[in-house]
Amino acid sequence: MRWWKLAAASAAVTIGAAGCGDAGTDDRSVVRMLDNRYVPADVELAVGGALEFVNDGRVDHNVIDVDGAFDSREGAVGDHKPGESWSHTFTDAGVYSIYCSLHATRNNATGEWSGMVGTITVTEAPPGQ
Ligand SMILES: [Cu+2]
Numbered sequence: 001m002r003w004w005k006l007a008a009a010s011a012a013v014t015i016g017a018a019g020c021g022d023a024g025t026d027d028r029s030v031v032r033m034l035d036n037r038y039v040p041a042d043v044e045l046a047v048g049g050a051l052e053f054v055n056d057g058r059v060d061h062n063v064i065d066v067d068g069a070f071d072s073r074e075g076a077v078g079d080h081k082p083g084e085s086w087s088h089t090f091t092d093a094g095v096y097s098i099y100c101s102l103h104a105t106r107n108n109a110t111g112e113w114s115g116m117v118g119t120i121t122v123t124e125a126p127p128g129q
């Protein structure tokens with residue numbers, strides 16, 4: 001079930017990866033939620049691209065933007081149990097700092113989150129596309 005969903009997501013999502021030397025670019029549309037980190041923790045994609053966050057860990061996780069742009073728990077979904085996933089399409093360029101509310105802590109002095117955190121960089125679509 002889970003692998004079928006992964007394959008479907010990979011086929012449906014095209015991520016602008018021009019100039020990137022990474023092998024296996026198909027995997028770039030998936031971020032795994034492990035115990036307790038996102039893999040990869042830093043992701044770059046073009047506007048209009050989507051990411052699927054898959055819980056491959058043994059405990060619940062979630063995905064929240066530090067600035068409130070999105071919260072994977074919304075819509076009465078709640079935290080994501082092992083095997084569950086959550087997809088999000090990025091329609092605005094920018095740098096999004098994400099954290100898992102269950103496994104990250106905020107430094108009250110600096111406002112920065114540490115622990116289960118990540119960065120999603122959404123770039124403008126290349127000219128002519
Ligand atoms: Cu977590």
